[in-house]
Amino acid sequence: MMQLYTGNKNYSSWSMRAWLILKHFDLPFQDHFVAFDDFSADGQFKQQLSKLSPAGKVPVLLHDQLAVWDTLAIAEYLAEQFPEKHLWPQDRLQRARARTVAAEMHSGFMQLRSLCPMNIEADLSAVGQQLWQQHAGLRQDVQRVEQIWSEAEGFLFGDFSIADAFYAPVVMRLMSYRLPVTELSQQYMQKIQHLPAVRQWMDAAKREHLFVQADEPYRTSS
Ligand SMILES: N[C@@H](CCC(=O)N[C@@H](CS)C(=O)NCC(=O)O)C(=O)O
Structure with missing residues (x-):
């Protein structure tokens, strides 16, 4: 199953985009919350993210030993993985x-x-x-x-x-x-x-x- 790491739902606009795509198209995933802080290098957010992605930002998608970060790359990855769901327009x-x-x-x-x-x-x-x-x-x-x-x-x-x-x-x-x-x-x-x-x-x-x-x-x- 795909694992999506997202930040605070109130604030994290990039997390929202990735999560909406997975949710709206009913793709199988588990959502993991990484709480926002001041994003300092030794804070819990960056410490947790450093184990997932060298970019240190949310969202991050983990699937089959692969980490995909950056929302546009996540969107394209999902569109490729689930062509039958038509995440992009067909025309x-x-x-x-x-x-x-x-x-x-x-x-x-x-x-x-x-x-x-x-x-x-x-x-x-x-x-x-x-x-x-x-x-x-x-x-x-x-x-x-x-x-x-x-x-x-x-x-x-x-x-x-x-x-x-x-x-x-x-x-x-x-x-x-x-x-x-x-x-x-x-x-x-x-x-x-x-x-x-x-x-x-x-x-x-x-x-x-x-x-x-x-x-x-x-x-x-x-
Ligand atoms: N270009 C990235 C931007 C991701 C991004 O900036 N995420 C914010 C949360 S919405 C973040 O993790 N910020 C932490 C930081 O700037 O250190 C994407 O499209 O996913």
Whole structure:
């Protein structure tokens, strides 16, 4: 059975992507939790991860003596292992487009990702309002996300695919920071939120109650 190592469900956007793919497509796996800390070299997170992956980050997938890390590589590995599940769209052109937008998320949207770290349980709407006014780069990132979503055919490419999993944490961010988006984007966001696997992840994130200061630029524990 495949073993997936993931971080805190409230904070770990990359873990969420890999987990959603496995869960939504009903692939056999066991989930192992590695709690976030301040990611210092001698902290428990890096100590545990060092036994699994030289990159020292989650998610990591272990299968048949093989460790696969980095979410895009995990996604491609799963797509190859389970071709009958159609993790990518079946149409060649759609598949190329889906890979393109997933890669764009993997390597881009830096302002959105750094200014609005995922925090599913938090209401950061006041912070979001300020960030929106102050950061043109954030507005540009969200505009680009909305452009991608505006071409959605239900999910981005018909049925739910790896591409949607890559944008699910963006839905979480837009909700927590309540950034202003169009009606069309809200429809896509609703669709993602209602997916059983997404619901399950969100519920677990809200039940987690593990406050990690290093992941909280806008809140203090008290
Ligand atoms: N490019 C990696 C990024 C993984 C990543 O940054 N994971 C975060 C958690 S969401 C992490 O493990 N951070 C620990 C660190 O930065 O030391 C991927 O796609 O999986």
